[in-house]
Amino acid sequence: MLSHKAKYALKALLYLAEQDENHISRTVEIADGANIPKKFLEQILLDLKRGRFVSSKQGKFGGYYLIKSKNDITLAEIHRLFDGAIALLPCASLNFYEPCSDCKTEDECSLRHGLMLIRDKTLKAMEGITIASLVKK
Amino acid sequence: MLSHKAKYALKALLYLAEQDENHISRTVEIADGANIPKKFLEQILLDLKRGRFVSSKQGKFGGYYLIKSKNDITLAEIHRLFDGAIALLPCASLNFYEPCSDCKTEDECSLRHGLMLIRDKTLKAMEGITIASLVKK
DNA sequence: TTTAAATCCTAGTAAATCTATAGAATTAAT
DNA sequence: ATTAATTCTATAGATTTACTAGGATTTAAA
Known part of the structure; x- marks a missing residue:
């Protein structure tokens, strides 16, 4: 949210x-x-x-x-500026990456792979929503 | 997150x-x-x-x-159970709908339409991630 | 040069939420 | 009975959220 x-x-x-x-x-x-x-x-x-x-x-x-074109301001950017990572966990984030503290071995986080798939799709969708796309309705 | x-x-x-x-x-x-x-x-x-x-x-x-098949437990369901709505605003949510208090007229929330597009895509992606899909890697 | 009107900056605060922990009650097997 | 497990209720502490307050700074007009 x-x-x-x-x-x-x-x-x-x-x-x-x-x-x-x-x-x-x-x-x-x-x-x-x-x-x-x-x-x-x-x-x-x-x-x-x-x-x-x-x-x-x-x-x-x-x-x-x-000062930025309304075609170039995306929901993804605003989300990152105010609410941080778009990924569901820090270990699956591009811009706010942090390793999980509770995962046994570093790259064997059982959730990471799946959450990165979600991140890619959500990110793509969020980059498609611009201020311009919201203004013209 | x-x-x-x-x-x-x-x-x-x-x-x-x-x-x-x-x-x-x-x-x-x-x-x-x-x-x-x-x-x-x-x-x-x-x-x-x-x-x-x-x-x-x-x-x-x-x-x-x-008691539920690992093929039928999706990320979307777990998200809803513990973290609530998948949509980015309550007014764009299917399961947790609430009208925006700060929108002038009810169905003229400027963000709603765009956020519903995001919701549909994110939801679809999250329904594609099951416990079974995470377990077999 | 004073004044009005705006942004800019730093704190602070009340409420809610999150992440746990504590302890006792209940249930079932031996 | 005893033991070992879930279940239930309460609560503590930390963090975050959503604001509010008050003043400093900047600019332009009078």
């Missing part, structure tokens, strides 16, 4: 993607438009900025805007 | 599936064999019993054994 943070991030990106080119959106505007608690959204937008999905203009008349 | 509970459940089922027909496994035996904390495993086995994956014999010489 997605965390609220990840869900809000997607909705915020969706909101930004729906605005006119060159429009700058204030946090409060996004919060109202997408029904997200404002102070919580502030943090999320900062995370999205650090992740180079959006950029911001500070000070009066400042706000946020997309 | 899977919880430890779900991971331990899979490993316990795997252990049971590897035993001879008619063999009854004590909790401590499974715990040692699959490297799972014994008291924690007790709870997990009770959950698996309530889910009708295993059954038990009480008292001396008692223990646990599979």
